[in-house]
Amino acid sequence: MGENKMQSSGPYGGTSMGGGASNNSGAKKQQEMKLVLIGRQGVGKSCLMMQYISHCFEENHEPTFVEETSFTQRVVDGQPWRLQIIDTAGQEEFQYLVEQYFQSGHGFLAVFDLCNRESLEELQSVFKRVARSKDLLDEPSMHMHVPCVIVGNKNDLPSDLWQVTLEEEVHTFVRQYEFPFFQTSAKTPYNVEEAFECLIRETARKVFKTNSDSEKDGCGGSKGSKRKSKDHKGNQNKPQCVIS
Template identity: 70%
Template sequence: MGEHKNSANGAIGGASGGVKKQQEMKLVLIGREGVGKSCLMMQYISHSFDENHEPTLEDTSFTQRVVDGKPWALQIIDTAGQEEFQYLVEQYYQSGHGFLAVFDLCNKESLHELQTMFTRVARSKDLLDNSAEPIHPHIACVIVGNKVDLPADQFEVTQNDIDRFTRQFEFPFFETSAKTPLNVEEAFERLIRETSMKIFHSQPTPDSSGPQKKSRKEKGHHHHNGGRSGASNKCAIS
C-alpha cells in the first residue's frame, strides 16, 4: 500500500484575493487487475507514465483541483483488482464519494466485471432495496475504456458493447489513454462535477452536467498511434 501527497492541504486564493475553503472529496478507481487504474491516477496526479510501473494492492494519492470555481481537496484511491482483496475494496465502496470505473478496451471480460462491481457499490450504499430503481441517480460515476492508444485490431470491446453498457447504467463515458494521455483530465474533471452535484448537491454550471460520451466513433484518429509498446503493456497493471 502506498500514500502520496501531491500538494499541501489548505485553502486556495480566489481571483479577487479572497480565500476559498476546500472541501474534501474521496474518489475511488474500480476495475479488474490490469485495466490501467494506477497509470490513469499517475497521469492525472503527476502527468507522467511509468513504463516500469509495478502492480499495487492499493494506493492513495492526494491532490487539489478547482472545478467550476470550487476548490476540492481530492483523495484518490486506486483499489486492488484482485478478488482476494475484495474485503478491503468493499470498505472503499462504502466510503467513496465518486467512482471511476475502468475497463480495458482489449479485454471484454473487464467490461462485464464492472456490472458486478456496480452491484457491490450499490449494496454497500444500501441502494438495492428496490431492484427496479436505477442506481445512476444516486451514485457518482464515470465509466472509462482505457488503452485507446493501442491498435484497433487488438480491441475486444466493440462500440455496440459500449453503447449497450452505457445505456444500461447511464453514466458518462470516456475512452482514455494513460500513455498519451487522451481524455484523462477530462474524465476526472467530469467525475468531480458528477460527485459535486450528486453527493455534495452543488448546483451544476451551464453545459457541465449534460450527457458525455467521448468514444472512438467521434474520434476515429485515436487508433492511428502505432503498435502496442512495451510501456503500454507494463503500465496496464493496477
C-alpha cells in the first residue's frame, strides 16, 4: 500500500483548528478518527486531501493508483482529533483493499466531478458497497448510521463544462441519501475546510456519540436548510451545504 504522510506543521501534518477552536483543548483526550475518500478515479480526491492537510494544489497531480494515507490533527468544537485520511484508489485491482477501508472507516467523503455525470451516478454503486460492508440492509438507510458528506468537486471550472444540474440531478441524489452536500474546488480552495469539518462533526456525532453545539445536524445548521454562498464567479445560485 502506498502511504503518503503530507506534512505542513506538527508531527502529522497540518494543525489548523476547525470551528474557530484554539490550541487549548482543555482536559479532553485526543481521539483517532478514520476518514475515507470514496469516488471514481479522477474526481479530485487526492487534491482535496492535499488542500485540506497541506493547503496546496498541484495542477498536474498524477492519478492515485494505490491507496494514499495521510495524517493531520484538528480541534473541532473543543474536541481534539488525530485524523487518518485515506484516499482510495479507483483501480479495480485494488478493490479488495477498498472493501477493507469501507468496513473500518468511521466517516466518508463521497466525491464526484461536477463535469462528469458518470462520477455522480457511480456513487450509487459505491454507497451500496459501503452499506454492505457495514452490514446494512439497504443504502438509503445509511444516513442513520454512516457519517458521510457528498462533495461535488471542480466548482472552479466554467459552468458550461458542467454535466450535472444542481437543482435536478444533484439535489435529487442528495435527498435520496439525506447526506450533507458541498460544492468544492481543491484549487481555489472553495469549501474544502467546510466539507471536511462537516464530516468530522457528523462522524463525532454518529460514531463517537459526542455532544456539541452543532448536534442538530452535525454541520451547524437546521435540517433541511439550503445555505447560499458565492461561487468563484460571484454568483449566488450555488448552494454551499444542503441537508435534505
